[in-house]
Amino acid sequence: MKKIMLLFFLLCTAPLPSKAMKRVISSPFDITTLSLSQKIGQLFMITAVSDEEIAKDTITKKTYPVDKEYVTKMITDYHVGGIIYLGQSDSKKQIERTKYFQSISKIPLLVGQDLEPGRVGKSRFPNFFLFKSNEKIGKRNELTYTQNIGCIIGELCKTLGVHINFAPVADVNSNPNNPIIGDRSFGSDPKEVAKHAIAFAQGLQESGIVACAKHFPGHGDTTVDSHDTLPKIDKSMHDLLNTEIKPFKELIKADIPMIMVGHIAVRELESEENLPATLSKDIVTGYLKEEFGFKGIVITDALDMNAITLTEHYKNGQAELQALIAGNDILLCPVNLIQAITSIKKAILDGTITEKEIDSHVEKILNLKKNIFSSMQNSVIESYL
Helix, strand or coil: CHHHHHHHHHCCCCCCCHHHHHHHHHCCCCHHHCCHHHHHHHCEEEEECCCCCCCHHHHHHCCCCCCHHHHHHHHHHHCCCEEEECCCCCHHHHHHHHHHHHHHCCCCCEEEECCCCCHHHHHHCCCCCCCCCHHHHHHHCCHHHHHHHHHHHHHHHHHHCCCEECCCECCCCCCCCCCCCHHHCCCCCHHHHHHHHHHHHHHHHHCCCEEEEEEECCCCCCCCCCCCCCCEECCCHHHHHHCCCHHHHHHHHCCCCEEEECCCEECCCCCCCCCCHHHCHHHHHHHHHHHCCCCCEEEECCCCCHHHHCCHHHCCCHHHHHHHHHCCCEEECCCCHHHHHHHHHHHHHCCCCCHHHHHHHHHHHHHHHHHHHHHHHHCHHHHHC
16 A cells, blocks of 8 residues: 555646636536537547557547547547546656647646556556555455545545546346456455445545446346447346345445446347347436436446447447436447537527426536535645646
């Protein structure tokens, strides 16, 4: 732990400029001041990288640009609400790039990153992100330790300018053949997974970072990776409630502020065959929001994953529109932002979705931003000003 703390404090601490910070904090979060285009833009978090060279492997995997010039245009011309840093990152360059993106955005940006313990977090910062996997943390089975790890990672997020850590993983490791979850899970016991996920989230919260539990309704008992194709779960409601869904219900009781919905087809929850949970109104609105009472922000998993993009009728902005109709508040990693915005505007015009419904999502996003940026006055960042 001492080594982790030392590495943390040795991290680059490039200061955020006083002028920029004051501008961000004083920016209006009043939805009545926003145009329809600005409101629609707030629904999106788009892919970014800290450095094109260091993240070239990530860039080559994308079918759309993620470079600085492209992200700049999406912020200034289409008013996107936030960015997620993907791929390997450089801490100094990420801080500098975040400062730049914030400086050109009329509305403060949400900044997210996958900094969960273990291999995913290490893939972002291989030189210093040395936290053990969730599996090892779960086996240690000390909730105070789990919470402390969350707190330390939260402080790291704050230094990097990250507001949302897409963690904890609340999936139950119930299938040894699962190619994507495995040691990312706290374990195979739903009750223990819930306890550690809550503790980790509380640690992040202590540092002022938004925790986002993933991947509802549960990615643990699948045999394929949703980055590659659509996973399917065929279980009874009894089994789902007592395994996959149980940690999420406990996290909801513990006031988790954000939940990510996974690209998983669950027959018991959605009658339409092969419809991902992300795009299912029955799952997102019917179960997560109404049945289980989640009042926080719902975000999709990345919409550029093959579980979505391999299906022809989800192209040309239709996946983003369907995710919005399903009840998601934030649409993560759209493949083509302009097409997605066009499809949403068209849907408003033809009455498929109303501007009032758009407003309900945007108000939640703006309230989150207001809370984040007002609390930054008391964060470690203020010591740099």
